[in-house]
Amino acid sequence: MALYPVVRKLLQKRVVLASASPRRQEILSNAGLRFEVVPSRFKEQLNKASFPTPYAYAMETAKQKALDVARRVHQAVGGLILEKPMDKQDAYSMLSRLNGKEHSVFTGVAIIHCSYQDGRLDMEVSEFYEETLVKFSQLSEELLWEYIHSGEPMDKAGGYGIQALGGMLVEYVRGDFLNVVGFPLNHFCKKLAELYFPPRPENVQRVKHDSIPPVDTFEGLSDLSDVEGGGSSPAHSQQGHGTKDTHAKGTVAGLHSSALLEVIDGFKASKALFTASKMKVFDALGDGAPLSAVDVARKIDASEHGTGRLLDACAALGLLEKTHRGYRNTELASRYLRSDGEFSLHSLILHSDTHVWNLFTHLESAVREGTHQHPRALGSTADDPSQGTCRSQDQKLRCLGAMHGLSKLSAHQVATAFDLSQFTSACDLGGCTGALAHELAREYPGLKVTVFDLPEVIEDVKRFQPNGPQTEQVTFVPGDFFKDRLPEADLYILSRILHDWSDEKVHELLSRVSGSCKPGGCLLVAESTLDEEKQAARPGLLPSLDLLVQAQGRARSLSEYRHLLQAHGFTDVRAAGTGNIVDVILATRTEP
Numbered sequence: 226m227a228l229y230p231v232v233r234k235l236l237q238k239r240v241v242l243a244s245a246s247p248r249r250q251e252i253l254s255n256a257g258l259r260f261e262v263v264p265s266r267f268k269e270q271l272n273k274a275s276f277p278t279p280y281a282y283a284m285e286t287a288k289q290k291a292l293d294v295a296r297r298v299h300q301a302v303g304g305l306i307l308e309k310p311m312d313k314q315d316a317y318s319m320l321s322r323l324n325g326k327e328h329s330v331f332t333g334v335a336i337i338h339c340s341y342q343d344g345r346l347d348m349e350v351s352e353f354y355e356e357t358l359v360k361f362s363q364l365s366e367e368l369l370w371e372y373i374h375s376g377e378p379m380d381k382a383g384g385y386g387i388q389a390l391g392g393m394l395v396e397y398v399r400g401d402f403l404n405v406v407g408f409p410l411n412h413f414c415k416k417l418a419e420l421y422f423p424p425r426p427e428n429v430q431r432v433k434h435d436s437i438p439p440v441d442t443f444e445g446l447s448d449l450s451d452v453e454g455g456g457s458s459p460a461h462s463q464q465g466h467g468t469k470d471t472h473a474k475g476t477v478a479g480l481h482s483s484a485l486l487e488v489i490d491g492f493k494a495s496k497a498l499f500t501a502s503k504m505k506v507f508d509a510l511g512d513g514a515p516l517s518a519v520d521v522a523r524k525i526d527a528s529e530h531g532t533g534r535l536l537d538a539c540a541a542l543g544l545l546e547k548t549h550r551g552y553r554n555t556e557l558a559s560r561y562l563r564s565d566g567e568f569s570l571h572s573l574i575l576h577s578d579t580h581v582w583n584l585f586t587h588l589e590s591a592v593r594e595g596t597h598q599h600p601r602a603l604g605s606t607a608d609d610p611s612q613g614t615c616r617s618q619d620q621k622l623r624c625l626g627a628m629h630g631l632s633k634l635s636a637h638q639v640a641t642a643f644d645l646s647q648f649t650s651a652c653d654l655g656g657c658t659g660a661l662a663h664e665l666a667r668e669y670p671g672l673k674v675t676v677f678d679l680p681e682v683i684e685d686v687k688r689f690q691p692n693g694p695q696t697e698q699v700t701f702v703p704g705d706f707f708k709d710r711l712p713e714a715d716l717y718i719l720s721r722i723l724h725d726w727s728d729e730k731v732h733e734l735l736s737r738v739s740g741s742c743k744p745g746g747c748l749l750v751a752e753s754t755l756d757e758e759k760q761a762a763r764p765g766l767l768p769s770l771d772l773l774v775q776a777q778g779r780a781r782s783l784s785e786y787r788h789l790l791q792a793h794g795f796t797d798v799r800a801a802g803t804g805n806i807v808d809v810i811l812a813t814r815t816e817p
């Protein structure tokens with residue numbers, strides 16, 4: 226189903242439509258959304274003259290309507306205005322104004338996401354508008370009055386219903402047709418995808434067409450649901466039935482040629498994102514006000530022509546919004562692409578653009594030789610490839626920033642995948658900048674966390690530390706987990722460590738952890754896992770190729786991790802999928 230992945234994200238939530246419009250209800254029900262209808266009591270009487278544009282008025286009214294309902298029921302979606310005629314004469318003056326001309330239909334939508342924080346209702350407002358251009362034919366007076374006498378215009382915003390008799394008045398529509406009917410479903414869906422379906426960081430480098438949800442076609446989103454849900458993709462099920470026909474619409478056994486083209490062109494999308502990040506486009510648009518291409522070009526010191534093309538590409542990728550007032554960051558860009566945000570992936574993107582890109586130019590050699598390409602790409606012969614890549618101080622900070630950004634994305638899910646409140650001390654081995662440690666400290670006030678990492682890493686972690694009382698629960702200890710004594714703890718953590726190392730090194734490390742962990746103590750492993758059959762369309766497979774090129778290790782399935790841990794004295798192995806980039810495994814050390 227088209228909207229399924231987005232709709233699924235909303236299944237656990239109470240969704241309220243703050244509008245009584247039957248057309249809007251029908252559009253959303255047809256899309257598979259389940260919701261309650263609680264019409265807003267907010268009176269549509271804001272002073273239009275005080276708004277610079279019609280869409281600003283539409284958006285503010287939508288927001289006020291939605292907020293009114295959110296305050297009353299504590300969760301809501303919805304809100305829109307277009308004027309309805311008061312009587313037949315009013316309908317006539319509206320329709321005669323539109324006669325023979327183009328006009329714009331604006332819909333403002335406000336989505337209010339409600340949650341409780343410390344017993345307080347927290348409301349995040351996300352708003353947008355959609356504009357559709359409609360051209361009326363030149364209609365005779367007689368026809369206009371005939372339409373008015375049909376009664377249809379009376380309950381319709383704008384005085385006509387395009388989906389019924391009013392459709393005869395319309396010569397053409399430019400833009401989203403459903404927006405004229407009553408609700409901009411396409412934009413709404415993209416917005417939901419952006420809010421509830423942020424891309425996994427590895428997808429930012431991935432060439433699959435699910436990389437950037439806001440530009441996904443609905444078909445692309447449904448593919449993503451299969452990826453996440455662990456079922457077979459449509460392509461698989463059809464192949465399973467042995468279909469081999471080439472269909473007229475460019476599909477072979479369910480694989481769309483357009484999806485193939487997106488894969489072929491995937492590197493261009495990655496490079497557009499890398500370049501925009503490197504040139505700090507998302508920082509230039511940081512204050513939220515729309516800027517023209519000329520203004521952005523001036524800010525990033527680049528040509529107007531080239532900047533315009535890059536901004537358009539970013540808009541097509543769903544990273545920027547383009548309106549007639551200029552370009553501005555989407556929420557996705559504000560949250561992840563600005564270099565200064567808490568969840569910034571800026572360093573990860575720069576790291577991907579330089580190191581990872583360079584390594585992937587040697588993919589063929591990696592496949593032929595079956596080994597990582599650090600010596601060829603970077604001139605490094607380090608035992609641990611991940612250490613050999615960050616040579617200068619700048620590169621090192623970028624590497625740390627990349628790991629920090631990635632770790633922040635999953636830290637909350639890793640920290641909460643299991644209830645860890647029985648532990649009083651934890652040691653995060655290879656804990657890097659402490660992103661997970663701080664999340665654990667925030668989540669479990671009684672837990673002291675030691676971050677154990679190489680001295681050259683620990684010396685630079687200061688700049689990544691947050692403020693707040695939980696920082697006192699976190700301590701950094703320099704050391705080498707292959708050589709030095711591991712700090713004592715009830716709970717050991719290996720987050721995104723094991724996949725980096727050869728089987729021999731993995732056994733060596735696990736046996737050291739097992740030796741340090743007291744019976745009854747636990748080991749928490751967070752890794753991106755493969756599905757048991759190692760089939761396509763699973764999130765672990767591209768990282769698996771990544772590891773071939775970049776590291777000595779490999780991705781494993783959950784059952785492979787289970788066997789590995791059991792072989793080192795850990796039992797009661799439990800796994801939790803976080804729905805994010807990593808799965809989490811918790812195992813208990815038994816008496817040797």
Ligand SMILES: C[S@@+](CC[C@H](N)C(=O)[O-])C[C@H]1O[C@@H](n2cnc3c(N)ncnc32)[C@H](O)[C@@H]1O
Nearest residue numbers: 632655656657678679682704705706707720721
């Ligand atoms: C891929 S990062 C994982 C960082 C973090 N645990 C996370 O989940 O994002 C690997 C980390 O292991 C650290 N590391 C590598 N070799 C190490 C060693 N021999 N002893 C201690 N830490 C090591 C690296 O410095 C780096 O911080």
